[in-house]
Amino acid sequence: MVKYFCNSTDIKSTWDHVVSAFWQRYPNPFSTHVLTEDVVYREVTTDHRLLSRRLLMKTNRLPRWAERFFPVGMSRCVYIVEDSIVDPVNRSLTTYTWNLNHTTLMSVEERCVFQDSLEQPSTTLLKREAWISSGIFGFSKPIQEFGLARFKSNQVKAMKGLEYALSNLQGETPQWLLRDTVKPPSEKAKEAAKTLASAASAPQKPQQYV
Amino acid sequence: LFLGYFITMNSVGEACTDLKREYDQCFNRWFAEHFLKGDRSGDPCTETFRKYQRCVQKAIKEKDIPIDGVEFMGPNKDKPDS
Numbered sequence: 001m002v003k004y005f006c007n008s009t010d011i012k013s014t015w016d017h018v019v020s021a022f023w024q025r026y027p028n029p030f031s032t033h034v035l036t037e038d039v040v041y042r043e044v045t046t047d048h049r050l051l052s053r054r055l056l057m058k059t060n061r062l063p064r065w066a067e068r069f070f071p072v073g074m075s076r077c078v079y080i081v082e083d084s085i086v087d088p089v090n091r092s093l094t095t096y097t098w099n100l101n102h103t104t105l106m107s108v109e110e111r112c113v114f115q116d117s118l119e120q121p122s123t124t125l126l127k128r129e130a131w132i133s134s135g136i137f138g139f140s141k142p143i144q145e146f147g148l149a150r151f152k153s154n155q156v157k158a159m160k161g162l163e164y165a166l167s168n169l170q171g172e173t174p175q176w177l178l179r180d181t182v183k184p185p186s187e188k189a190k191e192a193a194k195t196l197a198s199a200a201s202a203p204q205k206p207q208q209y210v
Numbered sequence: 211l212f213l214g215y216f217i218t219m220n221s222v223g224e225a226c227t228d229l230k231r232e233y234d235q236c237f238n239r240w241f242a243e244h245f246l247k248g249d250r251s252g253d254p255c256t257e258t259f260r261k262y263q264r265c266v267q268k269a270i271k272e273k274d275i276p277i278d279g280v281e282f283m284g285p286n287k288d289k290p291d292s
Contacts, residue, residue: 016242016246019246020238020241020242020246023234023237023238023241024238026219027218027219034219035220036219036220036221036222037219037220037221038221038222038223038226038230038266039230039233039234039237039262040263040266040267040270040277041282042237042259044245044253048248048250050241050245051282053282055222055270055275055277057222079275079276079277081277081280083282083283083286085283086245088245088246088248089248096283096285096286098285100275100276100277100280101276109285109289111286111289129289131289
């Protein structure tokens with residue numbers, strides 16, 4: 001059984017900024033569950049589109065009751081593949097993301113399309129679709145609800161992470177973040193950094209598995 | 211403490227993080243200043259990319275990450291167009 005979701009969001013930034021921020025959104029205060037990020041394939045096609053593949057490794061935080069579904073010794077990490085196509089002529093970014101392992105427990109696939117908003121200037125329309133399925137016990141209700149809750153929570157974090165990266169890009173033209181130079185952070189970035197710092201120093205809450 | 215400016219993500223290959231950082235900086239600059247503007251002149255990052263890939267592909271094999279042979283946007287093929 002496959003659950004399907006779709007929604008649309010307006011991002012209050014130009015498409016150029018959104019696409020630049022897309023490559024720079026890790027790390028961010030909302031992505032502490034993302035442990036590694038790698039570009040493992042990239043190609044510019046003859047029609048000037050950029051194809052990329054990113055490999056992400058995330059922690060797989062489960063509530064105690066779900067841990068019994070995991071065989072002892074099974075990897076606690078989830079590998080995620082994110083394939084993307086940037087078309088600078090048609091001004092669209094299409095991404096397709098899915099998990100490589102733990103697919104029996106839950107398979108989550110998401111497609112995102114970022115394009116100029118037709119209605120508002122300097123705005124990007126994001127259309128997201130997701131397909132979620134599970135092979136465990138006919139997709140039992142608790143697993144289903146846990147999986148959906150975590151998926152939605154991760155979507156919210158992903159948006160916040162992208163907005164965080166966008167808030168650090170200043171000026172009219174898209175820029176790259178100069179990681180090794182000092183630049184006065186925007187107010188949003190200062191707030192987010194404070195939040196991250198205090199979260200890092202606070203004791204871990206046991207329930208925080210989404 | 212402005213964490214976002216002095217921390218980059220780690221690579222899945224522990225030894226590859228510096229190479230990754232060098233490549234990412236090159237790519238982000240090229241992407242914003244050239245690629246998005248339709249500049250089709252050469253890609254200045256091929257050498258740093260090559261070094262980075264040599265490292266990370268080795269780490270992927272060593273860790274048995276099942277990504278080899280996975281078709282680009284494979285699962286998208288059976289989905290209707292959005």
